[in-house]
Amino acid sequence: MNRPKHILHKRPQHIDEYPVGPTFRAGYLPDKNAGWRTFRPVIDQEACVNCMMCYLVCPDGTIYKTDEGLYVDYDFCKGCGVCAHQCHVEAIKMVKEEHDEQ
Amino acid sequence: MSSKKVFVSGDEAVAMGARLARPHVVAAYPITPQTIVVERLSEMVEDGSLEAEFMHVESEHSAMSAAIGASSVGARTFTATSSQGLLYMAEGLHYASGGRFPVVMMNANRSVALPWSIFGDLRDSLSQLDSGWIQVYVEDAQEALDMTLQAFRIAEDQKVLTPFMVNLDGFVLTHTYEEIIVPEQEKVDAFLPAFKTPSKMSMDAPMNMGFSSSPADNMEFKFQQHMAMMDAMPVIEATDQAFGQAFGRYYKGMVDAYLCDDAEVVLVTVGSITGTARVVVNSMRAEGKKVGLLKLRYMRPFPVEQLQDNVRGKAAVGVLDKDISFGMEGTIYTNINSAMARGGLSIPTYNFIAGMGGRNISRDDIRYMFDALMEVADGGASRKQVEFVNMGVTIDE
Numbered sequence: 283m284n285r286p287k288h289i290l291h292k293r294p295q296h297i298d299e300y301p302v303g304p305t306f307r308a309g310y311l312p313d314k315n316a317g318w319r320t321f322r323p324v325i326d327q328e329a330c331v332n333c334m335m336c337y338l339v340c341p342d343g344t345i346y347k348t349d350e351g352l353y354v355d356y357d358f359c360k361g362c363g364v365c366a367h368q369c370h371v372e373a374i375k376m377v378k379e380e381h382d383e384q
Numbered sequence: 385m386s387s388k389k390v391f392v393s394g395d396e397a398v399a400m401g402a403r404l405a406r407p408h409v410v411a412a413y414p415i416t417p418q419t420i421v422v423e424r425l426s427e428m429v430e431d432g433s434l435e436a437e438f439m440h441v442e443s444e445h446s447a448m449s450a451a452i453g454a455s456s457v458g459a460r461t462f463t464a465t466s467s468q469g470l471l472y473m474a475e476g477l478h479y480a481s482g483g484r485f486p487v488v489m490m491n492a493n494r495s496v497a498l499p500w501s502i503f504g505d506l507r508d509s510l511s512q513l514d515s516g517w518i519q520v521y522v523e524d525a526q527e528a529l530d531m532t533l534q535a536f537r538i539a540e541d542q543k544v545l546t547p548f549m550v551n552l553d554g555f556v557l558t559h560t561y562e563e564i565i566v567p568e569q570e571k572v573d574a575f576l577p578a579f580k581t582p583s584k585m586s587m588d589a590p591m592n593m594g595f596s597s598s599p600a601d602n603m604e605f606k607f608q609q610h611m612a613m614m615d616a617m618p619v620i621e622a623t624d625q626a627f628g629q630a631f632g633r634y635y636k637g638m639v640d641a642y643l644c645d646d647a648e649v650v651l652v653t654v655g656s657i658t659g660t661a662r663v664v665v666n667s668m669r670a671e672g673k674k675v676g677l678l679k680l681r682y683m684r685p686f687p688v689e690q691l692q693d694n695v696r697g698k699a700a701v702g703v704l705d706k707d708i709s710f711g712m713e714g715t716i717y718t719n720i721n722s723a724m725a726r727g728g729l730s731i732p733t734y735n736f737i738a739g740m741g742g743r744n745i746s747r748d749d750i751r752y753m754f755d756a757l758m759e760v761a762d763g764g765a766s767r768k769q770v771e772f773v774n775m776g777v778t779i780d781e
């Protein structure tokens with residue numbers, strides 16, 4: 283599970299910098315996509331047994347692994363809670379987001 | 385092989401034009417009155433005279449989806465439809481234009497149900513004016529073949545990359561037989577270079593195709609589509625001229641004006657009825673009546689300036705619409721009034737709704753339209769701006 287690196291797309295300044303239609307080299311992401319999350323999944327690294335169930339069930343592919351353990355990419359997690367619901371060892375807690383009231 | 389003359393229907397002329405363009409993929413579903421196009425193309429693939437993948441699909445929605453898929457990887461792609469089939473494709477039409485996939489499609493203009501009818505009018509394609517496709521309307525079988533060839537060159541131009549709809553009047557063009565010239569394959573090959581997609585799929589450079597876009601970018605893509613359509617106008621003119629040089633038939637670009645220069649009144653027509661109208665103009669000219677005829681060839685992009693140039697200073701302008709946008713007026717009339725208003729032209733305009741659902745439009749009907757326009761020019765009483773011509777019954781005024 284090599285997690286591909288996000289290449290941030292530089293915002294075009296002139297119309298000619300846009301691709302011809304919505305087709306472009308794969309791997310670029312112009313936007314983060316998580317703004318409407320109400321609860322965020324938080325993985326308890328002590329309780330986690332690295333079974334990878336959360337990785338399998340995440341509909342947005344936001345669970346990734348490092349040498350230290352499993353983590354959630356909050357730039358793309360929508361907060362659906364499927365990972366917490368499916369975790370056999372209850373290592374994932376859904377924690378209320380505290381958005382700035384603007 | 386030299387060019388040859390053959391006696392064929394409009395549908396067969398389109399199939400012959402499509403074969404000459406050497407498409408890689410044909411994906412189409414048969415529907416009256418387009419069916420013969422699909423039959424002939426499948427026979428050509430079967431007998432080996434057309435080396436293309438003929439995709440059998442279960443519907444027009446699938447035909448357009450398959451065409452988009454083929455075009456997206458750089459295949460030259462042809463399809464054809466009509467009426468209900470075009471409407472069933474409607475979702476895909478926007479995908480093709482938004483994706484900038486230069487699919488070429490023949491559409492046999494046919495009435496839209498209900499009441500169910502297989503006969504001709506323009507309510508199918510004109511309802512799709514906003515789908516982002518280039519729309520040309522042809523007058524005869526020769527123009528149908530020739531525009532099928534021009535369509536690929538225009539649609540695949542790197543400045544354009546926009547799908548192209550070639551419209552033929554159902555039955556009047558699709559099922560009547562005419563003598564046409566079939567160009568030589570070598571000359572067509574020289575006229576029509578291979579399609580080069582700007583978004584080629586490869587393992588070295590994987591592409592994300594047909595992505596979504598947030599409000600921060602979406603409007604820019606739509607602006608691009610608009611600019612591509614505007615940029616198509618000079619490409620259409622240049623392509624028509626190049627075609628004329630190569631094959632000896634030049635269609636005068638976006639509009640074909642007939643005796644408009646000194647005319648007092650002008651009637652605007654689209655498609656095959658132009659031939660009948662030209663006969664009426666000739667007989668009225670013989671009587672000394674200064675009438676002119678403007679054959680509007682393209683509905684998208686719309687030739688705003690060419691239209692203005694041909695009606696400026698006239699006493700009245702008539703528009704023949706084989707369609708109606710219920711509760712308003714004919715769609716061609718709407719477009720022409722807008723173009724005239726943008727040029728500051730305040731000329732009285734009159735909309736003649738005729739020939740819907742396959743009703744005949746006779747020389748007498750067109751004579752009636754010109755007489756009405758001349759009456760206005762001579763200072764006659766004001767008349768209804770939107771009028772149904774040749775109704776079979778009396779109606780309350």
